[in-house]
Structures are given as C-alpha cells and as structure tokens.
Amino acid sequence: MAIAKAERLMNLALCLLGTRRPLSKRELRGSIEAYMEAGNDESFNRMFERDKDDLRELGLVIETVENLEGETGYMARRDSNRLPPVSLDAEEAAALGLAAKVWQQARLAGAASGALQKLRAGGMPEAGNPYEGQHSAIEPRIPVHEAAFEPLMLACRDRRPVVFDYRKSTAARPETRQVEPWALECWRGHWYLAGYDRERGAERVFRLSRITGKVRSRAAKYTAEVPDVVTVRETVASWAGESADRSALIRLRAGAGYPLRAKATAVREGTDGWDELEIPYGHGLDAWLVEFGPDVVVVGPADLRADVVDRLRAVAGA
DSSP states (O other): OHHHHHHHHHHHHHHHHHOSSOEEHHHHHHHOHHHHTOSSHHHHHHHHHHHHHHHHHTTOOOEEEEOTTSOEEEEOOGGGSOOOOOOOOHHHHHHHHHHHGGGGGSTHHHHHHHHHHHHHHTTOOOSSOTTTTTSTTOOOOOOOOOTTHHHHHHHHHHTOOEEEEEOOTTOSSOEEEEEEEEEEEEETTEEEEEEEETTTTEEEEEEGGGEEEEEEEOOOOOSSOOOOHHHHHHHHHHHHTOOOSEEEEEEEETTOOHHHHHHOSEEEOOSSSEEEEEEEEOTTHHHHHHTTGGGEEEEEOHHHHHHHHHHHHHHHHO
16 A cells, blocks of 8 residues: 555656646546546545645645646646755764754654755765764754644644643643744753734743643634744743843752752852852743742742742642
8 A cells, every 4th residue: 555655646746747737637637547546536536635735745846726728737847846956064964964863753753864865865975974983972852742742843834823722830721822833942851832822912932741632723824924033032032031131039958959050140058958049030930940849949039939939829729
C-alpha cells in the first residue's frame, strides 16, 4: 500500500511539473493509472485531494488556476519548485547538522533529517567538520512533551486561527481562548505560544503546559498583522519574565533555589537558615517563584507578594 501511494504521488508530481498549462482533474485522472482504476468519481476526488495535500505537505508548490476551457486546473511551475544553488562552508554545514539534532523528539525530526539529505545531495560538505571531536559529544535537545505543540506548530505555519481551553495559573478552571497564532518559543525549558487573542483584542502569550484538551483549528483569515520574528521573541521574553524594570526582595532557604541565586543582584547570607536575595522583577516572576514552593518567601514589593499568594491559593484549590 505504501509503495502504491508513493508511486501515485510521484506520478502526480511529474504530471504537474511536466505540464506547460494547467491540467484539470479530468485530464489528470486520464493520465495516471491509479486514478483511472478508482471506482467512481467520489473515490477519485477523495484520493486526488489527499494526494494534492500530501504533495503540498512535502513542499511542492501547486497552483490552482483556470485552464483554457474554463475548468479549474493544477500545475507546479518549475521555477517555483527549484531551490537556488546552496553554498555552505564546513562551519555552516556543521551548525545545520547540530541544529537538526534538536528536533529528534518532535515531529520535525523527519523534516530536519530530510532537509539535511537534500542539502548533502546538493553538495553540502560532510567531511572536514570543524566541530568533529571537539563537540561530537554535544547532543542538543528541546523537550516537547505537550500535546498542543504539534497542532500549534502547524497552525503557526499555515496561519490558521485556533481555539483551545487555557487555565491561567491564578484560575481554578480553564476558559476558552480564540487565538491567531504567531510563533512558538522555548524559554527556560518551557514552550510558549505568542499570538493575537481575538476576544481581548491584543497580543497574548500562552504557556503550552496550561493548555487543556485539544487544539481546534478554524478555517478563517487572520484579523491582525503578524509581527516579525524578533518582535515575537521579545514579546515572549517579556511575558515569560525576561524583562525586568525593578527589583524584588525574597527570602530563600539556604542550599535551595540555585536558579534564583544565579539571577540575584545581591545576596545576604542569614544565620537562621534563610538568605535574602535581591532579584530582577519583571512580568512572570510570580509564576517562577511559585515553582520553588516553601523554599521561597516574598518580602516585597507588596504586589508581587500578593500575586504569589494568589497563585498558591489557586494551586491549592485546583
């Protein structure tokens, strides 16, 4: 079955790439043996639509235009499906090879491996890797455990609005959110989705681990402009707690909370088993402090202390 489908996809791709004019479904059915053997028009249409989507998923650019007879036709222009010459030096090739290993735990593993094979077939150097031996033990990983990652990744790629249930850290129950997804970003070991929240009419950032249930896509166009990648990353960093405009004073149990100690701008060792730390205070710090549980006590400011207490109460009541 797999071989038959692969042969059918190859024949369809060759037909679409080899034609100089759009081919209708009728013409394609008469040119490909597997389509001619389809039992009826309904079976053929389902088979053709699946094959067309599969080819697009593989990267083939298929245009839908009107042919000379006024019928809907399909073709894949060679200039739209031809990559320019790829020229990479040994260091660039090694960097790509290292980056491809990052996605071995996600669906992108196959795409990353296939991309490397195509680049190598096009002349990308394999030998003379300057990182060989020196960094051969490096095995980068970006863990992807959330079920929401794959549908959101595809929605970001295809620019499709999504609907999902989201539980804020301060809420006991999830609520439905309608979002136009922009990009997924990994920050401090957690995945975040940046996008436009339609109900709130503003950009928002969602932590994937707080998405409950299935992510449902919607066949609709975006209503808000998508910012560039740099702006999206800055948005995620700000919402996740990277940006800080003031300081917070906390008490931290001795021997605990080393990530907090690494961020501290000042540390005063106590004699009662607790140390006092001054740390940068920005959006998201309350959520981070809650992760350290009873090892952290917020001294100030008052609004940060109140936010941490609210989050702890929400967790206790969940």
